[in-house]
Amino acid sequence: MTDTPANDGHRSFHALRLLRLIGVVLLVALVWHVGPRRLGAIAADAHWGWLALGFLLNFPQIGLKALRWQRLVSWQGIPFPYVRALLAYFGALLVGFLTPGRIGEMVKAFALRHEAGVGLARALSSVILDRVFDLYLLVVLGVIGFFRFALVGESLPTGTLAVLLAVLPLPLVLLNAGTVRRVGSALAGLPLLTPRKTLLLEKVEDFAAGLTAMRPGRIVSGTLLTFLAYSIFFLQCYCCARAIGFTLPFVDLTLMMAVTNLVGFLPFAPMANIGTREAMLTFFFTTVLDPALPASQAVAWGLSQFLVLFIGGGLIGFGCWQIAPIGLRRAVHEVRAIPRAPR
Numbered sequence: 001m002t003d004t005p006a007n008d009g010h011r012s013f014h015a016l017r018l019l020r021l022i023g024v025v026l027l028v029a030l031v032w033h034v035g036p037r038r039l040g041a042i043a044a045d046a047h048w049g050w051l052a053l054g055f056l057l058n059f060p061q062i063g064l065k066a067l068r069w070q071r072l073v074s075w076q077g078i079p080f081p082y083v084r085a086l087l088a089y090f091g092a093l094l095v096g097f098l099t100p101g102r103i104g105e106m107v108k109a110f111a112l113r114h115e116a117g118v119g120l121a122r123a124l125s126s127v128i129l130d131r132v133f134d135l136y137l138l139v140v141l142g143v144i145g146f147f148r149f150a151l152v153g154e155s156l157p158t159g160t161l162a163v164l165l166a167v168l169p170l171p172l173v174l175l176n177a178g179t180v181r182r183v184g185s186a187l188a189g190l191p192l193l194t195p196r197k198t199l200l201l202e203k204v205e206d207f208a209a210g211l212t213a214m215r216p217g218r219i220v221s222g223t224l225l226t227f228l229a230y231s232i233f234f235l236q237c238y239c240c241a242r243a244i245g246f247t248l249p250f251v252d253l254t255l256m257m258a259v260t261n262l263v264g265f266l267p268f269a270p271m272a273n274i275g276t277r278e279a280m281l282t283f284f285f286t287t288v289l290d291p292a293l294p295a296s297q298a299v300a301w302g303l304s305q306f307l308v309l310f311i312g313g314g315l316i317g318f319g320c321w322q323i324a325p326i327g328l329r330r331a332v333h334e335v336r337a338i339p340r341a342p343r
Contacts, residue, residue: 026275034296042300047243054239054308057232064229068222069130075213078116087320094317121207133226142262145255149288240304256284278302
């Protein structure tokens, strides 16, 4: 059978899905290394009240993120009530947990498309902007964390520092409406895309129109909501630590979790950052903080976060899914209806 772009894309999707299984393999290896019995003993001695508190904090944490997204949508001139945005956000969390890739993020765009009647490209612009706030906060805290824990030595090499400073503002440049229009026009002029030039330019314009809503004051507002949401997230991580019987200085915990969660933004990161989170925490415990700290406690901490943040958040998302607007349900049908290339 002759290879086609569709076949190549299908193979790439399966290759990416296999890469994501590395996280599961890594987690199994870590559990085996520290000993299932040791983890069981830590679980038996856990203070479940702290875990319950961490679970309840999912509501304000995701609630603030949903408020940020709803504001982004309203700034774009799209009527979308906060309650619908909250249902969509929790529902997207559930879908993102159960599926590979960033389909959960796409659910929010589909919800906007069906609930508010806007084009998918314009709806997607709000979703991307929403994630950029998260990414930049984690990048800033992560860079501070790299220096705090001396992961890069006393100083960065000049070349590495120059690359970092050049890459850091790149997403902001690409999210500029004028830049998006210029890049879109250049892509539409390629011979391969000429047959769909009109459609492509239309989608690019829809996407760019969604980006023009951002103003300095609105960026400050979104940044503040992001800071508040992640403050609660770090508090949830603290609750998980207290649940299994240890504490860390809150600043160190914040920077450590920022570095760890940056891995979740990588294209090959496993679902729910499973495995990679526990590996990063084990590295911090045994190498950076104190070699005397047991690796079993690091793995247990990572698993407790998985229980509170992802299992707990997924259960809330499942409840929201039952009363979610029809757009979310249609989104699943549309994703399933995408034709797959023959093997």
